[in-house]
Amino acid sequence: MALLQIYEPGETPAPHENDADVAVGIDLGTTNSVTAVSVDGKAEVLRDEDGQALVPSVVAYAPDGSPIVGGLAKSLIAMRPDSVVSSIKRLMGRGIEDIKSVAGHLPFTVEPAPEGEAAGASRMVRLNVDGHKLTPVEISSHILTALKERAEGVLDREVSRAVITVPAYFDDAARTATKDAARLAGLEVLRLVNEPTAAALAYGLDKEAEGLYAVYDLGGGTFDISLLRMEKGVFQVLSTGGDAALGGDDFDHAVAEHFLKDWTGKTPGSGAVKQAVAMAREVKEALSAEDQGTWTLELDGEEQSFALDRAAFEAMIEPLVKRTIRICEDVLDDADVTPDRVKGVVLVGGSTRVPLVRKMVAGLFGREPLADIDPDEVVAVGAALQAEALTVGSDTLLLDVTPLSLGIETMGGLTEKIIPRNTPIPVAKAQEFTTYQDGQSAMAIHAVQGEREMVDQNRSLARFTLRGIPPMTAGAARIRVTYAVDADGLLTVSAREETTGTEQSIEVKPSYGLSEDEMSQMLYDSMKHAKDDMTLRLLAESRVEAGRAVGAVKAALEIDGDLLTDDDRKAIDAIVAETEAAVAGEDRDAISAAVEKLEEGTRVFAEQRMDRGIRAALRGVEVERLDKAAHERDQQGEEQAASPDDRPKSAEAGD
Amino acid sequence: MQAKAEGAARSNNAAAEQDIVQACWSCHGPVAVGDPFCSSCKAVQPPGQADHFQRMGLERSFDVDIDALEKAYFRMQRDLHPDRFATKTPKEKSLSQQQATSLNDAYETLKDPLDRAVYLAHLKGLDVLKEGCNALNDPVILMEAMEMREALAEAESADEVSDLTRRAQGDIADCEKELTSAFLGTDMDHIGTLITRLKYLRKLADETRFRRAELRSMA
Numbered sequence: 001m002a003l004l005q006i007y008e009p010g011e012t013p014a015p016h017e018n019d020a021d022v023a024v025g026i027d028l029g030t031t032n033s034v035t036a037v038s039v040d041g042k043a044e045v046l047r048d049e050d051g052q053a054l055v056p057s058v059v060a061y062a063p064d065g066s067p068i069v070g071g072l073a074k075s076l077i078a079m080r081p082d083s084v085v086s087s088i089k090r091l092m093g094r095g096i097e098d099i100k101s102v103a104g105h106l107p108f109t110v111e112p113a114p115e116g117e118a119a120g121a122s123r124m125v126r127l128n129v130d131g132h133k134l135t136p137v138e139i140s141s142h143i144l145t146a147l148k149e150r151a152e153g154v155l156d157r158e159v160s161r162a163v164i165t166v167p168a169y170f171d172d173a174a175r176t177a178t179k180d181a182a183r184l185a186g187l188e189v190l191r192l193v194n195e196p197t198a199a200a201l202a203y204g205l206d207k208e209a210e211g212l213y214a215v216y217d218l219g220g221g222t223f224d225i226s227l228l229r230m231e232k233g234v235f236q237v238l239s240t241g242g243d244a245a246l247g248g249d250d251f252d253h254a255v256a257e258h259f260l261k262d263w264t265g266k267t268p269g270s271g272a273v274k275q276a277v278a279m280a281r282e283v284k285e286a287l288s289a290e291d292q293g294t295w296t297l298e299l300d301g302e303e304q305s306f307a308l309d310r311a312a313f314e315a316m317i318e319p320l321v322k323r324t325i326r327i328c329e330d331v332l333d334d335a336d337v338t339p340d341r342v343k344g345v346v347l348v349g350g351s352t353r354v355p356l357v358r359k360m361v362a363g364l365f366g367r368e369p370l371a372d373i374d375p376d377e378v379v380a381v382g383a384a385l386q387a388e389a390l391t392v393g394s395d396t397l398l399l400d401v402t403p404l405s406l407g408i409e410t411m412g413g414l415t416e417k418i419i420p421r422n423t424p425i426p427v428a429k430a431q432e433f434t435t436y437q438d439g440q441s442a443m444a445i446h447a448v449q450g451e452r453e454m455v456d457q458n459r460s461l462a463r464f465t466l467r468g469i470p471p472m473t474a475g476a477a478r479i480r481v482t483y484a485v486d487a488d489g490l491l492t493v494s495a496r497e498e499t500t501g502t503e504q505s506i507e508v509k510p511s512y513g514l515s516e517d518e519m520s521q522m523l524y525d526s527m528k529h530a531k532d533d534m535t536l537r538l539l540a541e542s543r544v545e546a547g548r549a550v551g552a553v554k555a556a557l558e559i560d561g562d563l564l565t566d567d568d569r570k571a572i573d574a575i576v577a578e579t580e581a582a583v584a585g586e587d588r589d590a591i592s593a594a595v596e597k598l599e600e601g602t603r604v605f606a607e608q609r610m611d612r613g614i615r616a617a618l619r620g621v622e623v624e625r626l627d628k629a630a631h632e633r634d635q636q637g638e639e640q641a642a643s644p645d646d647r648p649k650s651a652e653a654g655d
Numbered sequence: 656m657q658a659k660a661e662g663a664a665r666s667n668n669a670a671a672e673q674d675i676v677q678a679c680w681s682c683h684g685p686v687a688v689g690d691p692f693c694s695s696c697k698a699v700q701p702p703g704q705a706d707h708f709q710r711m712g713l714e715r716s717f718d719v720d721i722d723a724l725e726k727a728y729f730r731m732q733r734d735l736h737p738d739r740f741a742t743k744t745p746k747e748k749s750l751s752q753q754q755a756t757s758l759n760d761a762y763e764t765l766k767d768p769l770d771r772a773v774y775l776a777h778l779k780g781l782d783v784l785k786e787g788c789n790a791l792n793d794p795v796i797l798m799e800a801m802e803m804r805e806a807l808a809e810a811e812s813a814d815e816v817s818d819l820t821r822r823a824q825g826d827i828a829d830c831e832k833e834l835t836s837a838f839l840g841t842d843m844d845h846i847g848t849l850i851t852r853l854k855y856l857r858k859l860a861d862e863t864r865f866r867r868a869e870l871r872s873m874a
Contacts, residue, residue, distance in 0.1 A: 191741065232729070234733070326871065329868070333864055333867070390742070393739075397733050397736055398738060399732060423763065424763065426755050427759050427760070428756050486752060487736070487737040541745075544742070544744050548744050551696060552681040552682035552696035555695045555697065560684065606682070609683070609685060610684065613685020613686075614675075617676045617685070618675075
């Protein structure tokens with residue numbers, strides 16, 4: 001099979017045989033985003049005409065509100081700072097109180113969610129971009145839409161499914177927000193994969209590595225460290241840690257602060273800060289390659305030049321790098337692993353280009369880190385491999401864990417952990433609680449995420465109330481609360497009063513996420529062809545379901561077809577053919593009707609098969625009772641059950 | 656299949672039929688109870704009620720071969736993990752999630768000696784309280800715990816704390832060995848005491864870890 005086929009614009013040949021849509025991998029980054037696609041286990045990063053893989057995660061809004069994404073938007077920052085948004089990833093799933101600490105660093109103004117909305121409405125912040133009120137989810141969806149369109153252009157086919165990566169440390173709210181953004185962009189998320197895990201995938205498949213590996217991921221805004229075990233194609237995440245507010249941007253701010261501190265006399269305005277930060281970034285990049293340099297900054301009409309050498313730069317950022325090293329030590333401790341047992345360290349994220357970072361990482365692990373794959377592209381490569389694995393199949397398997405503990409608020413504002421961090425997902429755990437007052441008829445459930453003892457120091461995920469508890473004395477009710485986390489790391493909470501069966505279940509829509517209503521409104525607003533898209537999706541779903549039903553009947557006919565008379569067989573074959581014809585068509589109702597008819601028309605056949613199966617199994621039991629060497633006989637029994645040809649009809653009747 | 660058939664052999668009646676074979680939700684044909692996939696149409700089945708040992712194909716014993724456990728876990732996750740069902744029907748996705756959840760539960764429980772001991776004791780009819788207060792009245796354990804706590808409070812360097820960690824780990828290994836032989840017998844009280852001691856020791860080992868991280872961050 002040919003690898004990626006990329007054509008020059010205008011030279012695209014006639015639509016090729018395989019114009020089915022393809023699943024891509026997207027690294028939706030704080031600073032830049034990258035898309036890649038994998039065919040036959042070979043991943044390729046998608047590049048524009050200039051060979052650029054990185055699309056700046058920057059959105060500029062035209063006066064009519066239409067978004068411009070990428071390099072062009074980035075170049076507009078200086079000219080029209082008020083209508084350009086960058087680093088939106090930092091606000092995914094955040095409420096206004098979350099971002100107070102970073103507010104000074106944000107290049108735009110934020111507002112709390114509108115007050116006085118019905119309970120359940122989101123508390124996610126809004127951005128005021130040149131008069132347009134936008135949520136981080138919408139802005140992210142604009143980036144994703146641009147990435148999707150770009151990929152469709154390069155690949156010359158529809159792209160509707162993707163694996164999207166998120167920092168391992170992203171909490172439930174941020175993960176949900178990312179999934180919502182994809183939905184708005186018309187992308188089905190096959191799986192959210194943690195960035196470090198994706199990076200390990202990119203390396204592991206190339207090298208068939210075995211043993212313990214660490215992935216050190218220092219991006220623009222987040223730091224993640226993960227410890228993985230790779231064995232025979234299974235990637236098992238052992239432990240993970242990080243800081244969702246620590247990254248290369250902090251290096252820039254440290255340097256910018258240093259410059260502005262030298263700026264005598266005046267308090268710098270926000271324009272000056274932006275310029276200083278931009279220059280600090282240049283300084284960082286330059287001092288990663290050279291030993292020293294001089295830069296000139298024009299602030300509020302005054303020009304000043306600054307000289308800086310690498311040693312001074314490193315002294316400024318050392319405390320920040322040290323913080324990452326300490327988190328690494330904790331993660332190793334968590335997994336009960338000493339640094340020398342780690343066979344390799346994978347570097348991810350542009351900030352790992354800084355020599356001091358490499359030096360300190362090498363110092364901790366006692367070995368030079370791996371950086372063969374471009375640290376800016378490695379995550380997208382892994383995501384693409386996973387996208388292929390999920391759609392086409394794969395020999396490798398990824399077993400991930402919960403990055404943060406999930407708990408519940410108990411008396412006194414304490415957190416009781418229900419699912420500890422680093423538990424393999426998917427997972428479900430239940431705990432029992434009771435009432436503390438006589439006749440208590442309702443119980444508030446407050447789900448939180450984090451490692452701290454006190455509830456208010458952790459992140460609030462969701463609240464709901466179990467009502468209808470029958471009047472009992474305090475402590476008599478038994479309320480079973482179940483937390484379930486799916487393979488994307490998303491939480492569902494349910495509560496049930498055991499003595500009466502009163503039950504309430506919610507999919508956790510995080511307090512800072514968007515409500516279903518808001519989502520549907522946005523979907524409606526954003527999709528020009530929302531209805532068509534929905535129809536197509538439903539059609540695709542019923543085709544999958546019909547495919548399953550037809551496959552099941554065919555498999556049954558293959559094995560137990562001898563149970564049928566010729567006429568019965570003909571009748572079933574006819575319905576199967578009918579269903580297959582419906583699947584080939586476009587009418588969803590016809591497909592559903594055909595599937596129903598198929599189920600109905602094979603009911604008697606299914607009963608006959610059950611009878612035969614039970615008889616065969618009982619015969620196995622009988623044999624076993626008579627013969628101590630049950631092993632062989634039982635296997636024979638199974639073989640008989642599996643191959644109808646050997647089974648005389650008389651034996652059936654004889655049982 | 657083997658285990659199911661044996662169970663059913665105890666009483667060969669209509670109820671037993673239900674225990675060994677049930678209808679596949681997809682093709683409606685017979686599936687042996689406990690099989691993760693239908694033998695005819697290959698559809699994934701619900702995880703069923705097997706205990707953790709049965710699920711992983713291991714003997715019910717405290718002495719678990721960790722290599723065998725991991726091999727079984729990886730082999731089954733390879734087939735049952737939701738990543739294998741990304742393009743399947745919602746029903747199959749949901750069943751695979753249930754299967755993978757049960758596998759993770761079994762693997763996590765059996766992998767960890769303390770969780771395994773608590774679970775095995777539970778299967779044998781002894782429920783050790785979660786917070787492990789069964790033997791607060793056991794003076795030996797109490798003394799041991801207090802002595803270690805004191806040493807931890809007095810430790811001033813990360814190295815000193817590391818010594819305590821090693822000591823706790825040695826005690827944990829001894830305690831696990833004792834549990835292995837205790838589970839061969841029938842003295843449930845003794846098993847309960849050992850589990851409580853193991854809980855204390857594990858908690859202590861964790862505390863030494865926290866303390867070391869604390870001392871490191873102050874350095």
